[in-house]
């Protein structure tokens with residue numbers, strides 16, 4: 001047990017999928033895992049462990065924003081020995097060709113600040129995905145869903161006041177915005193673990209289109225299957 005995860009030693013798998021939303025963790029575990037067991041409900045941040053094609057997997061909610069994800073990923077790595085950590089999140093599209101329902105594999109994640117910003121000071125560290133996971137996820141996505149690979153933006157605030165910054169990010173080809181990947185990649189680099197953020201475009205900053213509520217699960221399903229195939233390929 002840790003401050004924020006109630007699982008007993010051995011109850012967390014080496015492969016962990018990380019949705020921000022704890023209800024997405026429950027849905028994904030019930031839909032894709034066999035014999036899924038609830039292993040954490042501290043603060044309602046649900047976590048389940050089960051198997052996929054015989055392989056042990058934990059799906060643990062990580063909350064919204066980098067400070068929240070940082071707590072769960074630190075404890076999953078340092079206290080439970082997680083080796084492969086794949087975020088399965090939603091994101092806002094920032095390029096015309098990246099459409100609602102598409103999947104983005106985050107090759108890098110830019111950020112203004114993160115819980116790790118203090119250790120880099122003047123350095124602009126470039127958090128990046130594990131190449132093996134990225135390659136495997138790309139392969140798993142082919143023929144399943146329109147998939148894009150590139151840089152994303154991990155924002156500290158959902159309600160952004162800096163219109164100029166959004167415009168510069170779009171100008172520099174950033175594909176979408178979410179709120180956690182940069183810290184996930186930084187922690188994976190620090191502790192020598194594998195990490196990838198797989199994101200489903202749920203809304204669009206240019207077109208203002210949004211995924212209808214009834215379609216969310218089906219669209220998020222592609223992302224979960226890509227994550228599971230990539231983790232064990």
Ligand SMILES: O=P(O)(O)O[C@H]1O[C@H](CO)[C@@H](O)[C@H]1O
Nearest residue numbers: 020021064065089090178179
């Ligand atoms: O759908 P999740 O995984 O929570 O991800 C996105 O949604 C939340 C904001 O609505 C932020 O956590 C953002 O990163």
Ligand SMILES: O=c1cc[nH]c(=O)[nH]1
Nearest residue numbers: 090091092177178179
């Ligand atoms: O952080 C996020 C997540 C989804 N959609 C957005 O516009 N921003």
